[in-house]
Amino acid sequence: xxxxxxxxxxxxxxxxxxxxxxxxxxxxxxxxxxxxxxxxxxxxxxxxxxxxxxxxxxxxxxxxxxxxxxxxxxxxxxxxxxxxxxxxxxxxxxxxxxxxxxxxxxxxxxx
Amino acid sequence: xxxxxxxxxxxxxxxxxxxxxxxxxxxxxxxxxxxxxxxxxxxxxxxxxxxxxxxxxxxxxxxxxxxxxxxxxxxxxxxxxxxxxxxxxxxxxxxxxxxxxxxxxxxxxxxxxxxxxxxxxxxxxxxxxxxxxxxxxxxxxxxxxxxxxxxxxxx
Numbered sequence: 001x002x003x004x005x006x007x008x009x010x011x012x013x014x015x016x017x018x019x020x021x022x023x024x025x026x027x028x029x030x031x032x033x034x035x036x037x038x039x040x041x042x043x044x045x046x047x048x049x050x051x052x053x054x055x056x057x058x059x060x061x062x063x064x065x066x067x068x069x070x071x072x073x074x075x076x077x078x079x080x081x082x083x084x085x086x087x088x089x090x091x092x093x094x095x096x097x098x099x100x101x102x103x104x105x106x107x108x109x110x111x
Numbered sequence: 112x113x114x115x116x117x118x119x120x121x122x123x124x125x126x127x128x129x130x131x132x133x134x135x136x137x138x139x140x141x142x143x144x145x146x147x148x149x150x151x152x153x154x155x156x157x158x159x160x161x162x163x164x165x166x167x168x169x170x171x172x173x174x175x176x177x178x179x180x181x182x183x184x185x186x187x188x189x190x191x192x193x194x195x196x197x198x199x200x201x202x203x204x205x206x207x208x209x210x211x212x213x214x215x216x217x218x219x220x221x222x223x224x225x226x227x228x229x230x231x232x233x234x235x236x237x238x239x240x241x242x243x244x245x246x247x248x249x250x251x252x253x254x255x256x257x258x259x260x261x262x263x264x265x266x
């Protein structure tokens with residue numbers, strides 16, 4: 001997947017405040033779906049839908065603890081935000097460079 | 112919301128800074144190793160002035176590529192335009208906002224580049240840009256979220 005598509009998917013997944021909150025909570029540690037539903041005050045089916053969207057966007061992954069296959073644990077995927085963070089970092093670098101070049105150009109003119 | 116803000120001071124009046132920024136972009140723009148505006152390089156940039164103006168670059172093969180359209184043209188104060196790199200999908204339009212503020216004998220130039228989750232809707236409607244699937248208005252929340260994730264992911 002190209003970085004652009006990946007950023008789009010990330011942003012689309014995070015367009016919903018419940019999903020953003022879920023990502024924040026998973027950023028602290030892995031959690032069960034029930035835990036997330038309680039923390040967000042959502043009914044289980046709604047939470048499942050949000051988690052499905054987050055899984056499809058590649059932000060979150062699902063696993064089962066060895067002792068119980070019925071329990072699903074959700075984890076924030078390593079590097080899930082990498083493309084978006086890279087875009088932000090690159091864009092910041094770009095404008096920092098362009099503005100410093102602009103400054104040099106303007107001030108040379110005025111001498 | 113994904114947004115980048117970069118700012119510095121220049122020894123010039125806001126009007127001079129605005130004029131040089133818009134009239135001499137070909138002279139001060141530096142092709143960046145980070146990303147090219149088009150696969151054929153950045154070309155030679157120019158602003159077509161005014162509220163209906165554009166930011167265009169002429170490529171080595173003589174073709175023009177429209178980087179974006181001017182949305183605000185306030186000489187000596189503010190300049191805003193849309194920003195598309197050639198690699199963007201049609202619905203990926205980002206937005207650049209440049210402010211020129213007098214500060215003692217100098218001018219503070221601030222560039223804010225907002226991601227494609229944050230195109231102003233009225234502007235999108237006026238120019239008929241298809242919007243990306245995302246419309247978020249929560250810059251603060253976003254910054255906090257990204258900062259938290261940065262720590263979490265150990266970036």
